[in-house]
Structures are given as structure tokens and as C-alpha cells.
Amino acid sequence: MSNNTDTVPESYPMNSGDGTNSYTENSYFQKAATNVVKAKIDDVIAEKLDVKKNSSTSESTFRLADLGCSVGPNTFLTMHSHTMQNIIDVVQHKYQSQGLASHMPEFQVFFNDHASNDFNTLFASLPQRRSYFATRVPGSFHDRLFPESSLHFVHSSYALQWLSKLLEELLNKNSAAWNKGRVHYASAPDEVAQAYTDQFAKDITTFLDCRAKELVVGGLMVLIMPGIPNGIHRSSAPTGMIFDFLGLCLIDMAKEGLISEAQVNTFNLPVYVASPKEMTQLVETNGCFNIERMETTQPRARVDGISGQALTKHLRAGMEGIISKHFGTKIIDELFDRFSKKQQESFNLLESKYNVGTQLFMVLKRI
């Protein structure tokens, strides 16, 4: 059984973590973030998971799903498998501590991501000694992926912020939501933000509908994504500022003729940063889940630990794919060099914002 604490990759938006000179630093952030989330998940299982109910049914398998688990580089995948192992360790411990060791189920983990993603890497990197049966489920979590009432635990970390599609109003010159000269809604007019909000609401509604069918009654769902505290304006959260910096870099590059202005105007990052309040509303509208936890937290253990280099690497790892697809791969190095400089210029401002919780952590129980 793994006691590895290097489990959940929580630093936003995504880590690269390969063997460069900043690896140790990245790794520090990850471990610190990981321990925070790991402790939360441990608590949730201890308090909220009803293993007595599970052990009284004829069902001898405990099924867990990790949704959207390969949006990122390889080390990210490895950490996802560690996360799932950790969850299983805690569930097993609960069976034992409640005298139900003889009813211990076997564990099956479904790693989900888009069919087009390369999953061979994940399976090649799964630890040989693991206490679960591993499976891959290709497909979008905005659709049904599993049979009815077949899952006991769902985990999704830093995947739900990705919108399922781009928002057409944002590209329409005649719309009040035309997002000219920006690539995100953080500092955009309310109409733009509303277009994002509407799409996010649609996505989450579908997501909850599907998961409500797939989870057994009593099943738990842990969702982790970028978040913004209630009552904070979207432009004041660090995540918003970071996307703004990226947009400003692209606009500068357009002014210098490295890319066209039209390219910038037709590009929008399909990423949403939700507040506890709006997530609560969406969950309550769905009606199939009880909210066991809903909070924004600070994923980093020390706010003074943020470094420009690590931040740039993280952002690049998460965003390179979608930016390359629109602008081509040639501009990537230049863009992130500029981003790195820009956020260094505003380092003090950015750091001062980091006492705001940037991670939304929620636990839902299927009722």
C-alpha cells in the first residue's frame, strides 16, 4: 500500500514537473498543495462515506472514477494514479477500523479522458504494486460514461474549469458579448462574462445530470477546480489577472505584427473560474446531491512561495496545446517569455492577491 503523500496536483493551472532546474520548486508547491487536499479528502471519507451500507449489499466491488485525468504532462498522470491509490487506502482503513475487514471490497479505478488523448502513457506509468484494477474510459465527461449506479466515488481535479465549447457570441462583432482585444472574461464587460457563465452553467448541469445517474446513492464526488471566493470581482482574483497578462502579451504581439489582431479577436480561453455561490446554485438546481463541502481554499501552503518561473511553467503546460492550435506553435516560446516578464513586473500586485482562495474544493454526496 502506498503511503506516498505526493499525490494530488493542485497548483493551478497545471504542472509540468519534469527534470528542469525548477523541478524542486515545482515539486515543493505540489507537495504542499497535495497535503492540503489529501487531508480534506481523508476527512471526507472518514466522515461521510458509509462503508456499512456498501458492505451490506451483494456488490463486492468499490468503483472509483477519475474524470478528465490526462489534461497535462506525464507526471500529472502519475500523480492522478497516486491520488486514487490514496483514496483507496483511506477507504480500506475505514473498513478495517469499523470492523468490516471481512467485507473489504475489491477496488476498480476508471481513468477517464477524451478519446483522442494518449492514454498509453498513463498505463505504462501505473505502479506495478497497486491495490486496484485499472481501467481507461475514453470520452467526454459532459456525457454519460458509466452504467447507472455503478460508481461509488468520483474524483475530478482541475478538469471542470474547461468549457466544453467556445462561445459563439464572443466572436460575433454585432454582439454585446464580442470579446475584442481580450482572450478571457476576467476584465471583460459583463456581457462577455455572462456568455462564459452561461456555458459553464450548461456544462455543469450536464455533468451533474450524468454523474447523478452513475453514482450509487450515498456515493461521494470530490471536485477540485480553480475558484474565486464569493463577492470578489472576477478581475481581482489572481487567476483572472494571469489570463489578463496572457491576453496583454498576445495583444502586444499583434501590435508588433507577430500575429494578427483578428487572430487575437477570434481566440478566447475556454476556462471558467467559479465561485462557491454559483456552484451551490447549480448543485441545488440539479437536486440529486447534498453539498458536504463547498469552499475556496489557498492551494499553496505559503503565499510567499510563488515564483514567476514556476507560474509560467505551470501556465504553459496547461495552455500550450490550445494556444498552439489557434496561433501555431511558433509563437509559444515568445509568448511565454513575454508572459514571464509581464508577471514579474507585476509580481508584488499578483502576490498580494494570493491570500484570496484560488481553489474551489467541493464534496457532493448522491442522495
Next chain:
Amino acid sequence: MSNNTDTVPESYPMNSGDGTNSYTENSYFQKAATNVVKAKIDDVIAEKLDVKKNSSTSESTFRLADLGCSVGPNTFLTMHSHTMQNIIDVVQHKYQSQGLASHMPEFQVFFNDHASNDFNTLFASLPQRRSYFATRVPGSFHDRLFPESSLHFVHSSYALQWLSKLLEELLNKNSAAWNKGRVHYASAPDEVAQAYTDQFAKDITTFLDCRAKELVVGGLMVLIMPGIPNGIHRSSAPTGMIFDFLGLCLIDMAKEGLISEAQVNTFNLPVYVASPKEMTQLVETNGCFNIERMETTQPRARVDGISGQALTKHLRAGMEGIISKHFGTKIIDELFDRFSKKQQESFNLLESKYNVGTQLFMVLKRI
């Protein structure tokens, strides 16, 4: 729901089926073979599957596994997904015809193969409209792959003939089982054949032990592999002759200096052709399954339909990987050109053997 009858790839050892001039012919063989096996599987489900029992439990998912499904080219993968869809169609029909439509389960299919195999292709080629949830399970079927009592139906076609490892006695100059100057046991001394038989017995024993744990009581397992009728000598079956031809070609090439004699002596095809009698014995020793069907059949609808070109293509598709790994890729074209000529020279002899059943079809029920 698919009514496609182009489902099970039964022609031995494996099909290539891409758009060459012999495609139609290959396709004819496949369809003919397919219809034979499809009808058998349909019968088995109709007669042997107890859907009433399934529908009386709280379990709402019917889980199927296709074991070892990617040993072959891409079209092979597509056909595997069709096979599983066909099985589901028949199971669904049975629920309906027995008035159990309201208890219809949802279906989940686990496609299994080695972790190192590329499964991205399979999932990219899965039909959009399918009536099951698709999953990939990486790993060897000589080990546990699924939780206890979690499968209702297991299918494995042309995978179990591959031995899990090579047999060391065959390479030992001091052993009576040293397989000098041959690459298979078909026309080898009994000691060589026994070494193959022993390894096959070990593999099947492990396979049955694992599947006995994974299948629910009443669950069915359909296994299809190359076979040899009881009482026929191993050297007289067409499969044996084909491997002998391949060995003779390699020896000729060694004599001409294209490869070394030592290379031939250290190469053995890890493929076994089992009889109903020995499979029966292995299943009875395991003790967890009732034998519902155990027969050798003729996978081709017309024995006169065999053509050298198609046979060579099929053999190459199945064997190219393992031969290249040992001898390098350079010799492959030459080897199969020679094979094609050799089997044309012996065409009448080979064809005369094809009234012998070359396919072992068995259905086991977990008791």
C-alpha cells in the same frame, strides 16, 4: 443497434483486411467464418444465459470483457467492437423476449490487452452509436484483471493460443526438448511437444483460475482459438503444416546465409494448438466451470475457398511482430515470399487437410 454480421474475425491466424487486391477474398473468408461463430454465440446466449437471475439482483450493469483483443491490425480491433455489440444485441433480445425489458441492464464492455499495446486506435474507431459503455483494461489475462464476481460474459478470440513465455528447455542443447532446426513443435519430437503442452497447461490453468474469480456464478465464457481434433497427430493438422512451412523457409534462408543457423535454433513460435480433450481436462481440473460447448470446427465456410495469397497475408499479419523482433525486419518480405511459394507447391496437400476442424470453440459456464 447494429445488425452488422461482419463481426468475428475467425480465419486463422489473423486477418489483415486492408484495401489490397485480395481484400474481397479475405473479407469473404471473414464473413463466412463470422457467420458460423456468430450463430454459435447466439445459440449459447439463447440457451445458456440466465437473464432472469441477473434481473433479480440489485446489480443493474451487465459487464462483458473481450480478452486479448488487439493482437492484430486495426481492422481486427473494429471487428472486436462489432462482436461485443452483437453479443449485447442478443442479450438484450433475450431480456425482451422473456418479458424482462423493464429490467434491462446497461452494458459495459472491457476491452483488454497488454499495457504496451496501442489502444488509442481502438477507441478512436469505436462506433459512435453503440449500446454499451466502453472501457480499456491494460494487462495480461494471465493475471487478475477485474474485481471478484464483476463480469457476466467473457469473450476471447484467437488470443489464448499465445503462450505467456518461451520455453527454456527448447533452447537448451543438453535437453531432449532442444528444438534444433525447427521453430515449432508440430513435427518435432514428443519432448518438444511436451514442453509446449506443459506451458500451455500452466497458462490455461492460471487463466481459468483468474476468470473463475472474476465471473459471476452463471456467467458465460466464450473462447475461440486454433484447435486440433482429438486423435489427430499434431503434424497432420493444417496449422501445424503452416508453421512447418515457415520453419522450412527460415532454415533455407539460414543455409543461404541470409540469417544464421543459431538464430533459427533460438527461435520458437510461442503458439499452441489445443485439442478438445486437453482443454476439457484443464477445465475439469479447475473445477469452477461447466463445459457447455467444446468442439473443433471448420472456420471457413468452403474448404475450396482457401487461397495462398490470403493465407500468407493472414499469417504475416499475425506473426510479423514476433518474427521481426527475433530476426529483424529486413528478412520479413523475403520470408513471406518464400512461404507463399512453399505453400503453393504443397497447395493440394494443405487443402486436403482443411476438412479437419482447425478452430476450437468452447463455451464455459461459471458454476
